[in-house]
Amino acid sequence: MKIGNRIFETEKHTYVMGILNVTPDSFSDGGKFNRLNLALAHVEQMIAEGADIIDIGGESTRPGHQQITEEEEIQRIAPVVTQVKSRFDIPISVDTYKAKVAKACLEAGADLVNDIWGLKYDKDMAGLISEAKAACCLMHNRKEAVYHNFMEEMKSDLQETLKIAGDAGIPEDKIILDPGVGFGKSYENNLEAICRLGELHQLGFPLLLGTSRKSVIGLALDLPVEERMEGTLVTTVQAVLSGCAFVRVHDVKENKRAVQMAEAIRDGWRREQEME
Numbered sequence: 644m645k646i647g648n649r650i651f652e653t654e655k656h657t658y659v660m661g662i663l664n665v666t667p668d669s670f671s672d673g674g675k676f677n678r679l680n681l682a683l684a685h686v687e688q689m690i691a692e693g694a695d696i697i698d699i700g701g702e703s704t705r706p707g708h709q710q711i712t713e714e715e716e717i718q719r720i721a722p723v724v725t726q727v728k729s730r731f732d733i734p735i736s737v738d739t740y741k742a743k744v745a746k747a748c749l750e751a752g753a754d755l756v757n758d759i760w761g762l763k764y765d766k767d768m769a770g771l772i773s774e775a776k777a778a779c780c781l782m783h784n785r786k787e788a789v790y791h792n793f794m795e796e797m798k799s800d801l802q803e804t805l806k807i808a809g810d811a812g813i814p815e816d817k818i819i820l821d822p823g824v825g826f827g828k829s830y831e832n833n834l835e836a837i838c839r840l841g842e843l844h845q846l847g848f849p850l851l852l853g854t855s856r857k858s859v860i861g862l863a864l865d866l867p868v869e870e871r872m873e874g875t876l877v878t879t880v881q882a883v884l885s886g887c888a889f890v891r892v893h894d895v896k897e898n899k900r901a902v903q904m905a906e907a908i909r910d911g912w913r914r915e916q917e918m919e
Contacts, residue, residue: 700738785827
């Protein structure tokens with residue numbers, strides 16, 4: 644698929660999306676990069692460490708977060724998008740579920756809209772993405788983590804999202820799906836989503852896994868957010884072995900290496916099987 648000016652071979656490789664939070668209150672790195680010079684320096688570092696896409700967010704979406712106005716979100720993100728695009732040759736994703744914010748950021752140069760509500764929050768989002776001919780990552784989410792058959796209901800919810808996208812005219816080759824670990828799910832649901840990632844290929848779209856430093860890792864290991872890298876790396880390896888096209892992470896260098904190693908094991912074994 645094409646994102647910005649770059650082609651991503653989503654069936655062959657797992658790409659690394661580096662996270663840039665220009666927020667004062669993000670769960671993991673709030674306040675660290677909410678000044679332009681610090682944000683740009685971090686982008687430069689992530690690119691040097693091997694990031695394939697930069698995902699810029701201006702509103703924390705952690706549980707219990709405080710929603711901000713569209714205007715404030717635009718003021719936080721759009722200038723950063725403009726500066727990143729002018730200085731670096733890398734596709735830019737904007738992490739928002741609000742069409743007005745997405746529009747401003749696409750006009751500033753963003754290439755992909757990362758919508759945590761899978762087009763279900765803002766009725767104008769799907770049409771905007773279609774009109775802009777932008778790529779999008781559409782995440783599974785629910786207001787309450789109540790399921791009778793978790794995986795089947797997650798697939799059904801994502802199919803609803805895909806119908807919204809199709810009705811709006813978003814081309815299939817512009818869509819990535821995200822199981823939404825940490826959103827509208829219990830601890831057990833999150834573990835199941837990670838374990839059974841491969842089943843989502845039934846929907847026919849590239850997958851993105853975003854688990855970096857999240858509470859599911861903290862709960863599994865009983866560790867605070869600043870000590871969750873090793874747990875994140877395990878989920879990145881799981882993403883590779885499950886055929887995910889993207890992982891969204893804070894620690895680019897370490898996760899890039901984990902991807903490379905997991906791909907070496909997977910592809911080396913495949914070559915050996917083909918030779919037999």
